[in-house]
Amino acid sequence: MRPDELGAHLGQEVALSQWIPVTQERIQAFADATGDHQFIHVDAEQAARGPFGTTIAHGFLTLSLLAGEFMNTGGAPHIEGARMVVNYGLNRVRFITPVRAGARLRNRATLQAAEPGEGYLQLTVVNTIEIEGEARPACIAESVFRVFL
Template structure:
């Protein structure tokens, strides 16, 4: 579910929970494409037959693939009107809590922790959780910094 606010109302989001986002499918094709882009072809990601006998019972997404999905997941959580530029400023903390199995789906929820003024804009500090379908624990937890320039 997307929350829409104006730039002037960003501070009203402090303490608000956003989401959940739409689901994103974790397919073997997505995992293989990520492996090609990052030169990380470890068998637990790219060899479904061998991965069946591995520690996760099948192939899993790369942790950094799961993390990279913050981009579309975040976009589906918050829409800020009245800005000229949106920038992913970085991450303060990231943990890969549980594996994301190929064939599952992921979605995100977020809590806005802080909104601070920066030159020409505002920075949001956000605690974000990516959940994988079928997992009892989150897949990824992170503190993200997003900037919005008016």
């Protein structure tokens, strides 16, 4: 959409990503990258006896998909004329439902604010990261992006 159209889309869904698989291999790679090797993430045998019945993704793995996979598969608003989009931060994050290994996630983005800056637009987006087949989302995160024009 064009920058001058953003105001008309406040409070509306502006993007929906494709489904992204969260494999045990992805969970293991995230554990290796961050050093978080808690058994609920990487030990299938011990995790099977735990509260989730299987391994689960790290909350921050789920959140990190906002910066890559979801952006690349339609999960963020496309702004015409954008030269670059940078992550400016997060206002609020909640991890609602555990993401079991093998689940698929997608992001539903709702535009909350669009404010002009010097050479950029600052967008506030509520991201609802859904789990295929689950009633409750994995995560709800309010993110802030700067779109340089």
